Amino acid sequence: MSSGNVILKVRDLKKWFPLRRSLTEALTFKPKRYVKAVDGVSFDLHEGEIFCLVGESGCGKTTTGRMITRLIVPTAGHMYFKAGDEVRSITPERFMSEDGYIDIANPKLPKHVDKALRREIQIVFQDPFGSLNPRMKVYDILKEPLIVHGIGASEEERRELIYRALSEVKLVPPDEFIGRYPHMLSGGQRQRVAFARAMILGPKLVVADEPVSMLDVSIRAEILKLMMDLKEAKGLTYLFITHDLAVAAYLCNRIAVMYLGKIVELAPTEELINNPLHPYTKALLAAVPEPDPSNRFKIREVPIKGEVPSAANIPPGCRFHPRCLYMMDICKKEEPELIEMSSGHYVACHLYKK
Numbered sequence: 545m546s547s548g549n550v551i552l553k554v555r556d557l558k559k560w561f562p563l564r565r566s567l568t569e570a571l572t573f574k575p576k577r578y579v580k581a582v583d584g585v586s587f588d589l590h591e592g593e594i595f596c597l598v599g600e601s602g603c604g605k606t607t608t609g610r611m612i613t614r615l616i617v618p619t620a621g622h623m624y625f626k627a628g629d630e631v632r633s634i635t636p637e638r639f640m641s642e643d644g645y646i647d648i649a650n651p652k653l654p655k656h657v658d659k660a661l662r663r664e665i666q667i668v669f670q671d672p673f674g675s676l677n678p679r680m681k682v683y684d685i686l687k688e689p690l691i692v693h694g695i696g697a698s699e700e701e702r703r704e705l706i707y708r709a710l711s712e713v714k715l716v717p718p719d720e721f722i723g724r725y726p727h728m729l730s731g732g733q734r735q736r737v738a739f740a741r742a743m744i745l746g747p748k749l750v751v752a753d754e755p756v757s758m759l760d761v762s763i764r765a766e767i768l769k770l771m772m773d774l775k776e777a778k779g780l781t782y783l784f785i786t787h788d789l790a791v792a793a794y795l796c797n798r799i800a801v802m803y804l805g806k807i808v809e810l811a812p813t814e815e816l817i818n819n820p821l822h823p824y825t826k827a828l829l830a831a832v833p834e835p836d837p838s839n840r841f842k843i844r845e846v847p848i849k850g851e852v853p854s855a856a857n858i859p860p861g862c863r864f865h866p867r868c869l870y871m872m873d874i875c876k877k878e879e880p881e882l883i884e885m886s887s888g889h890y891v892a893c894h895l896y897k898k
């Protein structure tokens with residue numbers, strides 16, 4: 545599944561959250577049940593690209609992003625990361641693959657490696673108000689990660705880094721912002737601080753989890769532009785998470801469509817928009833309310849029935865079958881694999897079985 549310079553190889557990644565059992569279930573030794581939030585996801589992130597995970601609420605986008613950022617531990621699977629030279633130099637050989645990748649899903653990674661990796665993979669959340677400490681001034685919000693990671697030999701050096709980070713996210717002059725608390729900033733400014741906090745550690749990979757969906761429409765384009773500028777200036781790679789296919793199409797190089805914990809289609813953006821294969825992708829595209837002004841969307845009349853089933857009760861076979869208009873007998877029994885239909889265009893659907 546790889547081509548070009550791959551910064552992260554995600555392989556069969558899973559996160560199952562155990563469901564609390566009732567007393568009767570426990571006493572009758574009923575098997576444990578799980579919310580299969582992410583249920584075997586594989587993809588590559590290419591260096592310098594913006595890769596998007598898109599899908600309806602609850603399909604496992606955030607859980608995937610949180611595993612990659614290592615805020616939660618995967619149930620199973622691998623995440624092979626191409627760390628920077630500094631991190632590789634402190635990583636014992638047994639934790640590195642032959643081609644120099646570190647499996648960041650390995651719970652046995654030494655603490656110092658784990659900490660160094662955290663600098664290289666950062667996350668920006670949907671809700672800047674929730675993710676910034678309301679009792680801390682902007683200066684201290686940005687200083688905190690520097691202290692945690694021992695960056696800057698003196699307060700002067702740290703101050704310089706903080707001022708630079710604020711300038712990079714266009715909060716200028718920085719003097720005007722360093723003394724403010726989060727509630728003294730607009731929504732857009734708060735999200736800029738969140739980006740500054742991520743950038744100050746010099747990451748290689750940034751997971752952006754719905755970073756504009758809580759902002760006013762008028763501010764969204766500004767923040768998306770900021771993300772692009774930062775990417776160009778810093779040579780970043782983004783994993784961009786959204787439920788909004790229009791935003792994904794505007795921003796991203798490649799798009800992976802998730803449904804109930806799995807990727808059902810993955811393709812370069814233009815290809816996915818112009819030639820969607822999976823019935824679910826077609827339905828998502830049909831749900832995009834208006835064509836993009838650049839005419840990148842072709843709206844299709846593909847209805848979809850029913851609601852997304854619960855991740856605690858995933859249908860057998862193709863997990864989309866209860867909602868699919870093209871459902872065949874095999875769909876109820878056999879789970880379709882993700883197969884490559886044309887260069888870089890993958891789909892998991894029995895309609896395309898080779």
Ligand SMILES: Nc1ncnc2c1ncn2[C@@H]1O[C@H](COP(=O)(O)OP(=O)(O)OP(=O)(O)O)[C@@H](O)[C@H]1O
Binds near residue numbers: 561579582
């Ligand atoms: N800590 C948790 N414990 C139990 N279940 C969880 C936990 N976190 C997430 N889930 C469940 O896992 C599934 C996937 O959740 P996730 O937040 O990853 O979805 P999402 O695609 O990001 O959705 P949204 O678009 O609403 O943000 C959901 O069914 C959710 O309820």
Ligand code: SF4
Binds near residue numbers: 824863865868875
């Ligand atoms: S595998 Fe079958 S049910 Fe699933 S999307 Fe394809 S046609 Fe529909």
Ligand SMILES: [Mg+2]
Binds near residue numbers: 605606
């Ligand atoms: Mg989410």
